[in-house]
Amino acid sequence: MIEIKLFEIVGEFAENKDIARDIRKQRIIPELNNNQKVILNFEGIHAATQSFIHALISDLLRKYGNDVLDKISFKHCDEIVQKIINIVVEYMQESA
Amino acid sequence: MKIHLPNSAFLGNIDPFLRTLDITNPDRLEITTNEKWISIHPIVLSMVAAIGLTISPLKIHFKKPEATSKHYLKRMGLFTLLKIPSDIKITEHEPAGRFIPLTQINDSSALTKFITNMVPLLHLKPKHSESIRYIVSELVRNALEHSLSKHGAIVSAQYYKKSNSIRIGIADTGLGIRKTINHSHNAKSDLEAIQLALSPGITGATKKEGGTEINAGAGLFFIRSIAKVNRDYFMIYSGKAMYKLLKNKPTQKKISLHSDPFMDRFSKDENLPFWQGTAVGIDISLETTKELSFLLDLIRETYTTAIKERKKAKYKKARFI
Structure with missing residues (x-):
């Protein structure tokens, strides 16, 4: 299992989707490919854009299917971040 | 090219300004101003700057402004950004709490830096800063990613005490919405392209629902929704078309979001001078700003419904014979 502390990488406003894509490709996907679970820790992050969350997780749902959500946990998300994650997770599943 | 800065051009009355833009000769830019007063929305400044950056400063002819409020142009950094001389003298004010001068943003990391510095400049409360930095981030990223403009995105913003509102303008001189959206759709006009771009889940990057790994086609829908729920103006101009979300009447208690921007209260113009890019x-309004959290509930509902409806529209029908 790996825990990724996002605040250390993106600061308190998670909006840079280039960084989100890099985190997904370089840190999340290798763990999932090794059948490891991933915790995305949002502690210290007060807001995120839909673009950031989309770049971080949408391709995981597309590549691994909805069951990937059993392998990823979202930790210390405040209300806004939770809602944006829910929007992305929902539209990705609706789009499948 | 000729641009005349009128005595007043805000989102509510911006149409005459747009109609008078003359973008026909790209080798020379002539800028004139109203002689008595200039009071303009930041989008007007961002557009002037964006177009000015497409040519050499030596080919910009800025007729000396005489208006009492000419200092505004200097304070917002128009002459500095365009590298043209001006003898307007100003007393430098600490910009905190007032405005964000014209800023050219060329890449992703410059945007992150800009947003970090922006919030303290505008002295915003958290509930206001959330929406504003969200809007700037998504709009500028859109411009950087899709417009492919050599000059990036030009941003400016201003706080207006009388209306207690922040007004923001972002312009680029890139591909424009129609070219971008038509990578994967078939918009017949600039207005149709704007309609698609403002709908949830539609992107030029792919036809597929859910978008690509880095693009969902949601950014502009989110921003239109923020404006709609807050009963604020939102204007988008690209190619020959302009779409303007009009203010909702305060008497309208329940605000619902529509996936189709043409179902909102809006105005349009399809015969404007061709703007190469997007503005x-x-x-x-800081009085009526709804919490971003409340907005997200509405957005989630509308977004999901839109996808379901689009999927349903593609279902094969049973044949009864």
Whole structure:
């Protein structure tokens, strides 16, 4: 299992989707490919854009299917971040 | 090219300004101003700057402004950004709490830096800063990613005490919405392209629902929704078309979001001078700003419904014979 502390990488406003894509490709996907679970820790992050969350997780749902959500946990998300994650997770599943 | 800065051009009355833009000769830019007063939305400044950056400063002819409020142009950094001389003298004010001067943003990391510095400049409360930095981030990223403009995105913003609102303008001189959206769709006009771009889940990057790994086609829908719920103006101009979300009447108690921007209260113009790129203006009233959290509930509902409806529209029908 790996825990990724996002605040250390993106600061308190998670909006840079280039960084989100890099985190997904370089840190999340290798763990999932090794059948490891991933915790995305949002502690210290007060807001995120839909673009950031989309770049971080949408391709995981597309590549691994909805069951990937059993392998990823979202930790210390405040209300806004939770809602944006829910929007992305929902539209990705609706789009499948 | 000729641009005349009128005595007043805000989102509510910006149409005459747009109609008088003359973008026909790209080798020379002539800028004139109203002689008595200039009071303009940041989008007007961002557009002037964006177009000015497409040519050499030596080919910009800025007729000396005489208006009492000419200092505004200097204070907002128009002459500095365009590298043209001006003898307007100003007393430098600490910009905190007042405005964000014209800023050219060329890449992703410059945007992150800009947003970090922006919030303290405008002295915003958290509930206001959330929406404003969200809007700037998404709009500028859109411009950087899709417009492919050599000159990036030009941003400016201003706080207006009388209306207690923040007005933001972002302009680029890139591909424009129609070219971008038509990578994967078939918009017949600039207005149709704007309609698609403002709908949830539609992107030029792919036809597929859910978008690509880095693009969902949601950014402009989110921003239109923020403006709609807050009963604020939102204007987008690209190619020959302009779409303007009009203010909702305060008497209308329940606000619902529509996936189709043409179902909102709006105005349009399809015969404007051709703007090579995209310009977006938005007003955020600090009196009525709804919490971003509340907005997200509405957005989630509308977004999901839109996808379901699009999927349903593609279902094969049973044949009864």
